[in-house]
Amino acid sequence: MKPNIKDIARHAGVSPTTVSRVLNNRGYISQKTKDKVHQAMKELNYFPNELARSLFKQRTHLIGLIFPTTANPFYGELIFHIENAFSSKGYKVLLCNSLNRVDKEIDYLDMLQRNQVDGIIVGAHNRHISQYESMYLPAVAIDRNLSNSIPVVSSDNYLGGKVATEHLLKKGCQKIIHINGPHELETPANKRREAYEEVMVKEGRFPITYELRQSLDENYTKTIIDQLFDENPDVDGIFASDDLIAATVLSEAKKRGKDIPTELKIIGYDGTSTVKTCLPELTTIQQPIQAIAQSAVDLLIHQINGEAVDEPLKNIILPIQLSNGFTT
Amino acid sequence: MKPNIKDIARHAGVSPTTVSRVLNNRGYISQKTKDKVHQAMKELNYFPNELARSLFKQRTHLIGLIFPTTANPFYGELIFHIENAFSSKGYKVLLCNSLNRVDKEIDYLDMLQRNQVDGIIVGAHNRHISQYESMYLPAVAIDRNLSNSIPVVSSDNYLGGKVATEHLLKKGCQKIIHINGPHELETPANKRREAYEEVMVKEGRFPITYELRQSLDENYTKTIIDQLFDENPDVDGIFASDDLIAATVLSEAKKRGKDIPTELKIIGYDGTSTVKTCLPELTTIQQPIQAIAQSAVDLLIHQINGEAVDEPLKNIILPIQLSNGFTT
DNA sequence: TTTAACATGTCAACCCGTTGACATGTTTTT
DNA sequence: AAAAACATGTCAACGGGTTGACATGTTAAA
Structure with missing residues (x-):
């Protein structure tokens, strides 16, 4: 079986207390004894049991x-x-x-x-x-x-939502839609949505938010985005609450032949290095991960x-x- | 402090052994006692100490x-x-x-x-x-x-490398280059490279492998890919040993105005759902994660x-x- | 009514390392 | 030569549960 502190003590020819002292650097121990103990631990392949230590x-x-x-x-x-x-x-x-x-x-x-x-x-x-x-x-x-x-x-989710929305406005978008995750979860994305809606209202625009509920269907996000495009053929700006949603929007838009960014502008959220590598062209709000x-x-x-x-x-x-x- | 099994026993008016029996479903215990014990655990906010259990x-x-x-x-x-x-x-x-x-x-x-x-x-x-x-x-x-x-x-890394290389050949690529991670690490990518090189040789082609060493420089991969394009202006097929490298190749190629897939074909490796979402257009070898x-x-x-x-x-x-x- | 099965208790050993108290002996320093 | 520091040992309690042995009493089945 696994050796314990007594085995080490026996093997090194010292007392268990001395081994413990070596292990914890307590009290007086000569270098010679330290070496002997370390040698024994090595020879017996000993690993101090953290369970026991933690328990105590x-x-x-x-x-x-x-x-x-x-x-x-x-x-x-x-x-x-x-x-x-x-x-x-x-x-x-x-x-x-x-x-x-x-x-x-x-x-x-x-x-x-x-x-x-x-x-x-x-x-x-x-x-x-x-x-x-x-x-x-x-x-x-x-x-x-x-x-x-x-x-x-x-990170400043409200500011992020604000900056994203204002960015699309500044770029001249007329109809900006927001896509967000499930509202009932306490996610930071809710603050992003809040910011989006407040900025829109303040600018005299009508905020439209599409909600992605939790779903096991792989194509669910695509379906909702499809629906978004069908219901809003004139949409020219989309603020997605995360980059993966933005990526899906991007590919669905391309499928429909929409030119990015002239016909449709897209901004995402998160700015992970993975997404930056895969989609360096995506505009996004970068979190300081x-x-x-x-x-x-x-x-x-x-x-x-x-x-x-x-x-x-x-x-x-x-x-x-x-x-x-x-x-x- | 945190309650222990004795506290629960006292609070429930039973012996510690009985509490342990309830906890481990051992021996005979009446439903009434079980309930009392569970009640006590709840009231005292008790969590059995896994360290002690594991130790024993x-x-x-x-x-x-x-x-x-x-x-x-x-x-x-x-x-x-x-x-x-x-x-x-x-x-x-x-x-x-x-x-x-x-x-x-x-x-x-x-x-x-x-x-x-x-x-x-x-x-x-x-x-x-x-x-x-x-x-x-x-x-x-x-x-x-x-x-x-x-x-x-x-997963079958050799086959993956083979399929990828053969796929590019079948699509008509004349000059196929492989990009791989550090050779000295025992990575599965080495088998992919091996397959690539063997298929190429068997087809009478000259295999060229670019090696990405481990680097802290964020732009290192880009630099090597740049170098690859400079040194091989006629490259028309690239097999990257993972999707992130493929993604980088893709964006660098676009920067150079190369049309994908007519001028250059790219195939990656891994097929994670993240990359599938970000880059659904990327051809890749999908691993059964x-x-x-x-x-x-x-x-x-x-x-x-x-x-x-x-x-x-x-x-x-x-x-x-x-x-x-x-x-x- | 006898015998099981049920229900709970007491007690001690065990898992493994830590630590404080105390003892004893050796060096080194004043 | 006395005091201080160094070096190691013995011993027992502890952390928190688990388990087997054994005892005792109750209830239900044969």
Whole structure:
């Protein structure tokens, strides 16, 4: 079986306490003893059992990440940066793909607490989940209000929606339509929609928002976009609430022979490096993905260390940037 | 502090053993007692400590995933399916982004073993790492040989390279060039290159492979592609070893005013749904991502359950598919 | 009425490493 | 020569659950 600390002690000819002292750099130990112990660990292929250590220390250095899915490039990149940042500070990350399903999110939350994670970062979107309120656990939300006490990190979604809409207006669009995800989820996209609608109204335009409900049908998005074009043959500007929707709009528009950007201008949202590589021509609102990740990680570690979260940190809003492409 | 099993016992007016029996469905317990215990757990917000359970049971239901980065859509999707499959079987997943760096991979491997994971799935690419040989731990590799005893799951990379090359030939390309990642890494792309080179030679053509070394420079890929076009103004077919490279080729070609597919045909590799959404027109070799994930997960759980891995399972090769777009 | 099956309790050992208290001996420093 | 620092050992409690052994009492089936 796996060797334990006693096996190492025996093999190195010292006491278990001495091994523990070497492992934790406590008290006085001679270099010779250190070497002997390290040698023994190597020879027996010993890995200190973190379960036992964590159990005693009441600290796991384990973080739970609840996100919709790593399959989406925005989350894939965000999670990458989050894991990176945690890893460099000695934390490990448990990955949970909630798929924006309430039942999954609740199950994961339960699982993470059983596993004694030191904290969680939640970027999933869902209807309100009450569990977060009674929870005693350091947490940071990304782009979502989980409870009064849980700080939120996000980029400036309202500004993003505003900049996108104003950009299309400035480019001369007469009929601008917005496509958005499910309204009932607490997504940041709602603020983008809000901004779009307010800017439109302020400019004396009539806002039209198409809603994409959650669907298992692969072609659902295409169907709705098709419908949008059928119902609005004169549309000349589309603001999509994320780049993948924008990409679908783009290809559907091309199918219909619409010239981009003369007949139709398109702007997306997110600006992931994946989409930038695949569709460098797409105009989009770029989120500061790495900065969001870093802020969330710092804020969580701050809490884990028992430091208070001052009011200004309760709601961190990071700047977005217009990334000008050829689709507008 | 967090309640423990004794607190629950006291609160429910039963013995700790009874609580444990309820928790594990062991022995005889009346419904009334079960209810009392569950009620107490709810009231005290109790989460059974998995560390303690795992420590005793010598089983964590924890799996380590070592992959280059979730930021890449291929890995993002693969990891999504892997996590999904594990989650449905009661396993949790520790995410490690190795960035194809040997030092990171070794550190993660160490960390995972300290954390007593039940097994690991490795999809990272690197030079040979000897640690895998001495390791006593169920493992599955994706697209890479880690050691003699560790089974490998992959899609048919040789066939993929062959199909891609033959496809370009069939479409009438006269000068086909291949672009590939770093040769020194043990990547599946090497088999794609091998197939390309063999098919070319068999057809009496001269194979030309451009190698993309690992680089921190964002524009490095573009630079090499630029160089490729400069050095080969007559190139009329490019087989890229992944879709993101293909996408870059596509946009660089457009910049040079090359008409796709008449002047230049492009074929990529991977066929992730992200790229399919962004670039539906791209011809590519589609990997069965979900099937790869499922096979790897099944195979690992198989090993964890102590069942032998028969010879045919040691090297699972799944079929690829040509996804015909408009770039060829 | 006897015998199972049911229901719950007590107790201790175990999983593995950590830590504080205390002891003992060796060096090194004043 | 005395005091301080260094080096290692022994021992037991602890973190939080699990499990087997054993005891006792109740209820239901034979």
